[in-house]
Structure formats: structure tokens, C-alpha cells
Amino acid sequence: MIEVNQLTKKFGRKKVLDGVSFTANKGEITCLIGINGVGKTTTLKAIMGLTSFSKGSILIDGQKINKNMYEKVAFIPDAITMLPQMTIKQAMQFMQDFYQNWNQERATELLTFFKLDEKSRISELSKGNTAKINLLMGLAIDVDYILMDEPFSGIDIFSREQIADVFASHLIEDRGVIITTHEINDIEHLIDKVILLDNGIVLKEFNTEQMRQEEGKSVVDVMREVYQG
């Protein structure tokens, strides 16, 4: 389980996160939702130890983030994290060289699924294919948790569908996923838990299935209620 407790982060005098707390379990998809600048990406970066925070704590299966955690948690940011001059094959080789639990079989499976050519250079990829490669680099590591930052941002409908298909596949099941997205419609039916953020605080946290059954509301309905009054 990923436990975020009272996470507080300041940029200068401005509090970007102000006591954010939530948990994300293995086998569940947890979605962080909020308008731009509410601290979604900062939360993911803090979990991965890519930014410091002023107060609070983050535990992954009861342990603080350390070098060994990167074999347990993968972060898929919305920017490509490989060198532009690399081919996809070289990028996969790089990952294989450094990650003990890199799963080449799964990488090849994803490559075929996304219809990508391993000889293509990273710099030549379209935005949609870049997002797919990002996903591949994260999913092909045998990790327990995956953090995804806006995986659908700025990509075409067909690429979005392909990525959404991955969410519903065996590639995700049993893993804990924390995702930030604006394109909620693509994966609403797959999300287990939603955390609505605003101005660095958690406005509302709910289980999607429970919300649908007990109150008959979709995620978008709740978002409208919370953000538009």
C-alpha cells in the first residue's frame, strides 16, 4: 500500500500541497483529479522522491522511498524520459541494463500491441507514440505500483483507446495504480478510487463503485458537484 500522510509542500510562500493524505492499494486504480496546478504531479513526484516536501510522510509498503523502491514503483511522467537520439530498442536495452526486474517479454508484447517499430528513434515519434513508449517503459518493469501522470494528455483518440485497453488488460491487474488525468471518460469504468484535489487539499475521496451504487453518480457528476458547486 502507498500511504501519503499530511503531505505539505511549499514553493516559496505558496503551499502547493497542504496536508494531503490518502492511500492507494495494490490491485486498485486510484485517480487523482483536479484542475491544473492543484498539486497532482507534485504529489506523484513526491512519492517518487523527485521533489522534497516540507511536512508529512510517504510510505510504500511501510517503507520510505529509497533506491530499492525503484524496483517496486514505476513513474510514467507526461514527458518522454529517454534520450531523443536513442532508438526504441536502445531505450529498452538501457532499461534492461539497469533494472533487474525488467521484463523483456512484456516489453515485446507491448511493442507488438502498440504496433511500434523498435528501430524508430524516440525523437521521431508522434505525441501518441511517445505516450505509448512512456507506458511501455513503466509497464515492462515488474513493479507493484505504477504512477502515471496525464497519460492521455494531448494524444489522438486511437492512441487513447489503445492506452485505455492496456488499463483493462492483464498488464495492469494486481498492480496498484495512481493516475492523474483530465480525460476521465476514457477510463472512468476502470477506476476504483477517486481523490479530488483543489488548492493543495483533498476535497473529496470516494470509491467509484460505491458512489455509483449508493448515490447513482458518475465520477464526472461528483466532479461537477465539487468544482462547480
Added chain:
Amino acid sequence: MKSYVKLVNFEVNRFIKIYVSLLIITLLSQFIGVIVISTGLMKRAHEVMFEQNLSEKAYLHQFGGFDFTHISSTPWFIGPIALCIAALIFYSFLIWYRDWFGKNTFAYRLLMLPTARISLYFSKATAILVLIFGLLAFQMILLPLENALFESLIQENFLQTSMDVSSILQSNGILGIIIPPYFSDFLISYGIGIMFVFVLFTSILFERSFRLKGIVLGILYFIAAVLLYLSPLFIIGNETMPVLYPEEIFAIFLVLGIFIIGVSIIIGNWLISKRVLV
């Protein structure tokens, strides 16, 4: 350790094309320089002998012969060395900033590798040092070859002295700093170089961790390190202080250098592990 070695290999490979280009430029420039200058010297000598109606013996008596110092002080020779030094100083910055800037943020990947982050710091420093010592070794290989070529192009009578590598190094001030002929000088030159790399890397990490404030902190750290290293000079220059033997002065600089490198690594480790931002 395994990751560190892989990272060093990776970092060196990222610069290898430019590096090989620098080696080729050095080789071509210095060899062309040897040919152009040697033939020019001989041509000029014959012209002077013809114009002034001098015999070889009279010319040599009046103007003297030629040796490799006629080559080693020319832009043909020093130019590519200066270019290599400038390129490596520039790359000492770029080796960090290239991972942060641009459309593809490779810093994410590097910082999320399942290895201690200090390995990144050490691997980048090692890569720079490997590149520096590689250039040095290359120059050491070129020198006797260039000297042999020079001696083959100059008529035997006009050859003032046949120089070995050591005497070439001692005869040229700049070359003597880059490739010190004595081990103690080598330790001083390259000890300062290694210290510079670590202090610079820690200053860059201050900037990468605290951005605008980090620029000020980085510059202050750099200045503090330089002042601390040079502080014995203020004491030595003070007439009220006891006179120190050269060995004692050397030991003071050595200890200070090790101390500054150690502090830079400790602060660098803290910054890259706890504070650095992507």
C-alpha cells in the same frame, strides 16, 4: 558498483562522437602544423642563405638551428589543446544540464534508476576525468611521433638538438602545465583539476536543487572553495608567520584539496539524494 560502471560507460558514450572529433582535430592540426612549419623553416633558411649568400655553417652560426619548440609554441599545436580544454570545461556543465533541458527529460530516468543517486554524481565526474586523461594520453602518444616527423623533415645539420618528450614538456610553459614533467607537478595540476570538477558539480547541484537561490548558493560555494584552497598563500605571504618548507606547503595544499573534494561529495550526495528537483 555494477550500475556505476554502466553509468560511466553510458556517460562516456554520450560524448564519444564529439570526443573522437576533438582527437581527430588535434591529430590533424598538430601533424599538419609539424609539416607546414618544418618545411617553412627550411624554406626560409634556404631563402636567407641565398639572399645573404651564407653557407650552412655561417647561417647556423648566425641564426642557430631548429628544434621542436619551434612547433610546440604555435597555434597549430596549442590551438587544438585549447579547444579540447574549452570543450571539456563546457561539457562539465552540459553533462548535467543536458539531462534537464529540452523536450525529453532524461533526468527523470536517471534519478529513478534503482541505484544510489551518488552513483550518478560519481559516474559523471569519472566520465569527465576519463575524457581528460584520455586526451592527455593521446597527446603523450602524439608527441614522440610528431617529434620524429619534425626531425625527419629538418635537414640533419639544421637540427639544433634532438629532443625527447620530457625535454619538450620542460621547454614549453603551457605544455608543462598540461602534461607536467614531474610527478609532484602532475599531482598539483590534476589534483586542482579533479577538485575543480567536484566543486563545480556540487555548485551545479545547488542550482538544480534551489534554482534561483541555488545560483547564488552555487556561486558562493565555488568562491568559498577557491578561497579556502588559496588561503595558505595569504599565510605564506605574511612575514609574521614562520617560513615553511616546500614539502610542508605541498602537504597543506594536498590536505586542503582532499578536504574540499570530501566536503563537495558530502554536500553533493545530500543535494542529489534529498533536494534535487526535476
